[in-house]
Amino acid sequence: MASDFYGDFVRTGLGKKVVSSVGLPSPVRLRRYSPTAPLIEGTVLVAGHGDAPLAAHIASMLKSLHLEVVDEAPVSGSLSAVIADLSTIEHPEDLESLRAIVAPTLKSLRSNARVVIIGRPPEAATSPAQRAALRALEGITRSIGKELRRGGTANLVLVAEGDDTNVDATVRYLLSGRSAYVSGQVIVVGEGSPVEPGDWARPLAGKVAVVTGAARGIGAAIAEVLARDGATVVAVDIPAAGDALAKVANAIGGTALQLDVTAPDAGQRIVDHANTRHGGLDIAVHNAGITRDKLLANTDETRWRSVLDVNLMSILRMNEAILGPGGLRDGGHLVLVASIAGIAGNRGQSNYAASKAGVVGLTQALGSDPELRRRGITVNAVAPGFIETEMTAKIPLGTREVGRRLNSLQQGGLPVDVAETIAWFSQDANAGVSGNVVRVCGQSLLGA
Numbered sequence: 001m002a003s004d005f006y007g008d009f010v011r012t013g014l015g016k017k018v019v020s021s022v023g024l025p026s027p028v029r030l031r032r033y034s035p036t037a038p039l040i041e042g043t044v045l046v047a048g049h050g051d052a053p054l055a056a057h058i059a060s061m062l063k064s065l066h067l068e069v070v071d072e073a074p075v076s077g078s079l080s081a082v083i084a085d086l087s088t089i090e091h092p093e094d095l096e097s098l099r100a101i102v103a104p105t106l107k108s109l110r111s112n113a114r115v116v117i118i119g120r121p122p123e124a125a126t127s128p129a130q131r132a133a134l135r136a137l138e139g140i141t142r143s144i145g146k147e148l149r150r151g152g153t154a155n156l157v158l159v160a161e162g163d164d165t166n167v168d169a170t171v172r173y174l175l176s177g178r179s180a181y182v183s184g185q186v187i188v189v190g191e192g193s194p195v196e197p198g199d200w201a202r203p204l205a206g207k208v209a210v211v212t213g214a215a216r217g218i219g220a221a222i223a224e225v226l227a228r229d230g231a232t233v234v235a236v237d238i239p240a241a242g243d244a245l246a247k248v249a250n251a252i253g254g255t256a257l258q259l260d261v262t263a264p265d266a267g268q269r270i271v272d273h274a275n276t277r278h279g280g281l282d283i284a285v286h287n288a289g290i291t292r293d294k295l296l297a298n299t300d301e302t303r304w305r306s307v308l309d310v311n312l313m314s315i316l317r318m319n320e321a322i323l324g325p326g327g328l329r330d331g332g333h334l335v336l337v338a339s340i341a342g343i344a345g346n347r348g349q350s351n352y353a354a355s356k357a358g359v360v361g362l363t364q365a366l367g368s369d370p371e372l373r374r375r376g377i378t379v380n381a382v383a384p385g386f387i388e389t390e391m392t393a394k395i396p397l398g399t400r401e402v403g404r405r406l407n408s409l410q411q412g413g414l415p416v417d418v419a420e421t422i423a424w425f426s427q428d429a430n431a432g433v434s435g436n437v438v439r440v441c442g443q444s445l446l447g448a
């Protein structure tokens, strides 16, 4: 991984002076998750418009976790998070409630603060005015994300009417360090039957997970985080990466499975391995991916096909076994890895962008598939932005530095940031979240 000289420099005494005198980006060290640390330290403001049913529910949930919760901004002192429930708004005039709750807090928020806006899906609105107001929440949230400094994030949660209690795992995720590099996102919470873990420090205890492309980079981090959260992990990668794969698997007490995900029987081999070695399969993460960059004008069929085959078509083939009889258990979780290149497009990456945009489409299709919903299986995707890995270390320095800074948090993300979002998607407590694509990109300006 290439080191972030600039990020390290600006955290020194001299660096701070230089940065403030010439107005350069000033990234802070992000607050990352630790199972032993509190969800968030400091006071959380929970307020809303009208009778704000979700605010009441969330406030009592947070109080039960012994967090300090207030319903009005304190006259003095700072807040670590603001949760504003706008679920009952009916007209753009009602958006004033959001301004009145959030605006006075912004100047005194602690570093690494969280702003969480709660609404309803605009598609369920009963009038054009209500739909306009609900849709406006997205623009406001993204703007707050861009206004926040010092590691603060802002995200919007849209909760379907009748599914209010399904929001708990999402609120926990957004307040915690798991979402350190996630800002400007919209998360939709719908129907499902969440099951709370016995121990929130090990929410995946007793689960069996498979992660493809696990020998290094983001895949290795996913395997480590799923294991830290209690899962037994099957780490999959190509035979040529066998030594690194064995190291990852051994370090986390999992098993290694050498296979090429493009093999016609890859899905069946994964299912057979999980069943015979670990007694079943609860979580499957399609992370393996490759790039073969060239301008489309210079892209031959081989380059085109190899990227689509590894990044997209292998997933379709493997899913036949993974989602079929004897595959993923009912109530299980499938997570795919897309990319912001699949959302924004990227010069010289038309094959890669095609594959990753396809992953988004596949996630949307499977996430709302009636049979999978009936079985309680969730399907979601992460779309990483600039993540510090061997893949991005190969980018020339100038381009790399631009990629790293062009986001609201003014720094690259770490593999663990992608892994934490995947681990959250994999929780049974999160059963109401399906068909979502969450960008782990620090609110990158690309494709925003």
Ligand SMILES: NC(=O)c1ccc[n+]([C@@H]2O[C@H](COP(=O)([O-])OP(=O)(O)OC[C@H]3O[C@@H](n4cnc5c(N)ncnc54)[C@H](O)[C@@H]3O)[C@@H](O)[C@H]2O)c1
Binding pocket: 212, 213, 214, 215, 216, 217, 218, 219, 236, 237, 238, 241, 259, 260, 261, 262, 287, 288, 289, 290, 310, 337, 338, 339, 340, 383, 384, 385, 386, 387, 388, 389, 390, 391, 392
């Ligand atoms: N690094 C980033 O900034 C970034 C950004 C957006 C998306 N992503 C996506 O995240 C995922 C992981 O990326 P990374 O940066 O860790 O990449 P990486 O190249 O470091 O690791 C990818 C892993 O996948 C394995 N793999 C490749 N082809 C395979 C095959 N046919 N069968 C089995 N395993 C195979 C590789 O051996 C490697 O271990 C990819 O899907 C990538 O497209 C990465």
